[in-house]
Amino acid sequence: MSEKSKLRFTKELLLALPIAAKRERYRDSKVEGLVLDILTTGKKVFRVYKRVRGTPAPISVTIGRFPEVTIEQARTHALKILGAISLGVNPNELERINRRSNITLLQVYEDYKSRKELKSETIRGYEQVMRTYVSDWHALPIITITESLIKLRHKELSASSKAQADLCMRLLRALFNFALYEYKNANDESIFTKNPTHVLSHQKLWNNVGRKQTRIYQNDIKGWYGAISRVRNTSDAFTQAVCDFVEMTFFTGLRKTELLCLPWADVDLKARVFCVAKTKNGVPLLLPIGDHLLTIFERRRKQTDGAFVFQANNEHGYVREPKKIIAKLVEESGIPFTLHDLRRTYTSTAELLKIGTYTIKRLLNHKTKRDDVTAGYTILTAEELRSPVQVIETRLLELAGIKSDQHINRDRLLSIIDTLSDADKSLLISKLSDSKFTLVALDGARGEAD
Incomplete structure (x- = not known):
């Protein structure tokens, strides 16, 4: 120039x-x-x-x-x-401050997402809140969202769902807290001086909806479990995958996303362990595979040729939303349930079996409080978890009306037979013909399994 x-x-x-x-x-x-x-x-x-x-x-x-x-x-x-x-x-700095002072709720939300390491499941939940409950606030400068507006919107949402009202306000609270520390003036002081959602705590307006207490009770497990087999008896691969997923949730207590996106690369059927890499708390979880769980994995292995255990024909490669099939299971069994009910059922069963508290926490991958010194010294490997996992699995099978040993041995035998070549099957038939077993017995076992 x-x-x-x-x-x-x-x-x-x-x-x-x-x-x-x-x-x-x-x-x-x-x-x-x-x-x-x-x-x-x-x-x-x-x-x-x-x-x-x-x-x-x-x-x-x-x-x-x-x-x-x-x-x-x-x-x-x-x-x-x-x-x-x-x-x-500096007029330029003053202009930047003015622009930041007028930053909209939607822009704060976009900045929040870009600076935080959020899981896709978390983002989907946030998107639903922003779209459903505060879409009319997107273009508002956050400085104009007052305590009065917060209280009114919380009251309106609470009329239809107290839990969703609190959920919406928790997200807004996080966004305002983010803005307090993110947008500063030339003296490194916050442009925004208060979080309007704090009025809900000051005036004790939070609904504080208690944790759900629902689970599948012992008397209902047999009928519920039988419905899984009936619904799974179809040629539809997606239905089979969801039924196997629900059954595996029942026998592990794991969360929905922890199982649905489980890749075969993290499953070792020979060593009978699997790793849940993507967990809610970010800490990978290595778990043993119980006898019955092994039969589910083997069934999935025969029915999949992709990278994921619960394979599906979509852009992700695995089942993303099992709601429709779960609705079929509810209709077939007559027992309403959610996936988290299965987690509570697993945990309650473990507690009744007097499995140690720290063992249960490890199986569920729950974080312990920092002041829990004992938890810091309780280190359990997958092999050390094998025994309690098998005890819980056996009890759940009993509640489902299945004699676990006979059921497992039968399923294991049939799954092994299905992997044999025609020549090996002929050799097996020849061997069995010379023993006390008969082909009729095998056919009967297969019929029970089906």
Whole structure:
């Protein structure tokens, strides 16, 4: 950029200035610091360009384009800017602060997502809250969202769902807390001084909906478990996958996403262990595979040719939403349940069997409090968890009306037979013909399994 000597700006003079091959700058002789930049595109722009002692670079503030902005308007505006600079105020920083002060709720939410490491499941929940409960607030500057608005929206949402009302306000609380520390002025002070959701705590307006207490009770397990086999008896691969997923949830107590996105790469059927890498608390969990759980894994292995245990024909490669099949299970069994009910059923069964508290916490991958010193010294490997896992599994099978040993041995035998080549099957039949077993017995076992 070339810089010309000072000129006394007049309209005729500025209109006549030529467009050069590179940007050129002209200084006004009447107002020190007012310049006109002529860009290679032909635009002529008024700016204040001022070197200030103690700053690493000159301050440049755009005023506007000539001739839309007149010379007198530019000089008047330039004097205001130069006055602010003389008082130690950087107009550009002041403009950034003003823009931040008017930042909208939606922009805060987008900034929050970009700076936080959030799981896809968490983001889906947040998106639902933003879309369903505060869509009319998206364009509002957050500084205009007052305590009164917060209380009114919480009251309105509570009329239909107390839990969802609290959920919405928890997200807003997080966004306001984020804004308090994220958007600062030139003195590194927060632009926003308060979180309006705090009024809910001050006035004790939170609904504080208690944790659900539902689970599948012992007397219902047999009928519920039988419904899984009946619904699974179909040629539809998706239905089979969901039924196996529900059954595996019942026998492990794991969370929905922990199982659904389980890849075969994290399952070792030979060593009879599997690793849940993507957990809620971010801590990977290595678990043993019980006898019955092994039969489910083996059944899945025969029915899949992809990367995931619960394979599905979609862009993700695994089952994402099992609601429709779960609704079929509810209809077939007559027992309403949620996936988290199965987690509570597993935990309650373990507690009744007097499995240790720290063992249960490890099986469920629950974090212990930092002040729990004993928990810090309780380190349990997958092999050490094998015995309690088998005890819980056996009890659940008993409650399902299945004699676990006979059931497991039968399923294991049939699963092994299905993997044999035709030649090996012929050899097995020959061996069995010389023993007390008969093909009729095998067929009967297969019929029971089906």
